Amino acid sequence: MLEEAVRIIQFLNSKNKYEIQELDIPDRTDTILEVKRVLAKRNLMLNLEDKYQTMQLAVDRFMTKFELLREKGLPSPLVINDKLMTQEDYNKKIIEVAREQENTSSMSGIPTGTVLYQTFENLFYLQHEVKHLFINNPTLNRQRLMRYIGKCSTSSY
Amino acid sequence: MNLRVKILEKELTLSEPLGKAKQLLWANIFDSINDIWASIHVSFEQIALIK
Numbered sequence: 001m002l003e004e005a006v007r008i009i010q011f012l013n014s015k016n017k018y019e020i021q022e023l024d025i026p027d028r029t030d031t032i033l034e035v036k037r038v039l040a041k042r043n044l045m046l047n048l049e050d051k052y053q054t055m056q057l058a059v060d061r062f063m064t065k066f067e068l069l070r071e072k073g074l075p076s077p078l079v080i081n082d083k084l085m086t087q088e089d090y091n092k093k094i095i096e097v098a099r100e101q102e103n104t105s106s107m108s109g110i111p112t113g114t115v116l117y118q119t120f121e122n123l124f125y126l127q128h129e130v131k132h133l134f135i136n137n138p139t140l141n142r143q144r145l146m147r148y149i150g151k152c153s154t155s156s157y
Numbered sequence: 158m159n160l161r162v163k164i165l166e167k168e169l170t171l172s173e174p175l176g177k178a179k180q181l182l183w184a185n186i187f188d189s190i191n192d193i194w195a196s197i198h199v200s201f202e203q204i205a206l207i208k
Contacts, residue, residue, distance in 0.1 A: 052207070055203050055206070055207060056207055058200070058203065059200065059203050059204050059207055062200045063204075074186070077197065082204070082208075083201075083205075084197065084198060084201040087191070087194050087198075090190070090194075091187065091190075091191070094183065094186070094187050094190065095187070097183075098179070098180065098183035098184075098187070101179050101183070102176040102177075102179050102180050102183075103176065106170075106171070106172055106175070111171060119175065120178065120179070120182065123179060123182040123183070123186070124182070126182075126186050127182050127185045127186050127189070130186055130189040130190055130193070131189050131193075133193055133196070133197075134193060134196050134200075137193070137195075137196040137199075138196055138199045138200055138203065139199065140199045140202055140203055140206075
């Protein structure tokens with residue numbers, strides 16, 4: 001499509017006024033501008049698609065890791081409609097879960113290394129993995145992205 | 158003597174040290190979560206945008 005559009009522009013530029021009239025093209029400048037607008041929009045859409053793919057990968061990776069942490073006992077940070085609760089509320093929730101576990105501490109069998117490890121296995125896992133939840137900390141300039149999406153959707157032909 | 162040992166055995170449980178160990182591990186988890194909360198927040202914004 002890109003090559004085709006470039007060829008159209010080159011073709012229109014190479015023709016004189018009479019040849020253009022013969023092709024039933026009323027306004028060469030207008031037609032070239034229109035082709036250029038389509039090209040610009042296409043590039044914007046491709047960039048947006050790339051950005052979306054990168055974000056989707058990061059989101060999938062995050063959700064997979066977080067789900068594992070939840071299975072090991074980390075409380076869910078979600079409220080209704082899959083929204084993230086406030087940090088303050090989540091802190092309260094963690095403290096609540098920690099107190100609950102602290103008060104119900106018991107061990108089955110004699111306290112050998114293996115038994116001790118099994119008792120704390122999930123917490124050791126959480127302690128280690130929470131630190132590695134992100135390989136690179138995600139960044140998102142929401143306003144810039146929304147402006148970008150808006151630009152793509154309002155580009156006219 | 159046997160009776161005293163039995164009483165001691167009854168009183169000596171691991172629940173307190175286990176509770177303390179759990180408390181320590183949860184404190185570490187709590188700190189880590191707070192350190193990365195901004196990143197978790199960004200991730201949820203991304204999820205909301207993609208949805």
